[in-house]
Amino acid sequence: MEYRQLGKSDLKVSTIGYGAWGIGGKPFWSTEGEENSIRSIEKAIDLGINFFDTAPVYGFGFSEKLLGSCLKSKRRDVIIATKCGLKWKKEKLKAIEKISTRESILEEIDLSLKRLQTDYIDLYQIHWPDENTPVEETMSTLMQIQKEGKIRYIGVSNYSVGQIQESLKCGQIISLQPMYSMLERDIEEEGLPFCIENNIGVICYSPLASGVLTGKYDENTRFDDWRGQKIIGNFTGDVYISHIKKVRRVEKIAQKHGKTLAQLAINWLLHQKGVTTAIVGVKNPDQVEQNIGAVGWGIPDNDLEEISNILNEK
Secondary structure: OOEEEOOOOOOEEEOEEEEOOHHHOOOOOOOOOHHHHHHHHHHHHHOOOOEEEOOOOOOOOHHHHHHHHHHHHHHHHOEEEEEEOEEEOOOOOOOEEEOOOHHHHHHHHHHHHHHHOOOOEEEEEEOOOOOOOOHHHHHHHHHHHHHOOOEEEEEEEOOOHHHHHHHHOOOOOOEEEOEOEOOEOHHHOOHHHHHHHOOOEEEEEOOOHHHHHHOOOOOOOOOOOHHHHOOOHHHOHHHHHHHHHHHHHHHHHHHHOOOOHHHHHHHHHHOOOOOOEEEEEOOOHHHHHHHHOOOOOOOOHHHHHHHHHHHHOO
């Protein structure tokens, strides 16, 4: 396993992180059972993964609870990242509100600490920006709980450059967690250059484009989970068909090197300047082992150029 410094912090995180949204289950994902989820966490630790990312909204707190019970005995050896700023209004899809008020954050941090069975969180992130709450209120609250020792560092997720700049006027942010993959590259225009310039770590989520970069889907696939509800256009219509065509061509490059498409996609991501780590969702220990095959090797320059040409085609 490889490790990198996360922004201006003293956290050295594994370049492949454990994304715990999958083990949270409903309403976003189906799981393979609690036993498989536990085994996947144990396998991740055995293989050198030390960075575990979760959130209260993953399975209505279940993801945090499961991680907490599994990591309790390894607490000093792992880095736990969770989030605040999203709350369920009721237990169904699309019933989430963005709220980062002082009152809400103070409530969320204590609930997360209890579920995670720890007295501190290494990285506490605002899950989505709350445009109805003043930045000063959100950041001052985060700095308060940081001073109290409940969190070590502050990060943000899904923030624009402008929103990060406003937050930095009020306190230090060490990381940004954006969606980033071969098929979702919006961050390359402004986000990545800004993070590089300001030494802000980049924690990429959905590095496999929610499964599309595993190669297991085709033009006829119809998703019966959140992907089929047109929340994100990558999974429907002409955009999806275009992605599948590109995926097939990139997969041939992976096969040439004896790698899976997923391993190539993660490796490509980790070699983009400014990226610190990729958090990959898993459901079983075999998937963890497959993910580890993404590190420890490099993509030749001629293949990188070919991949770039494929991805840049309209």
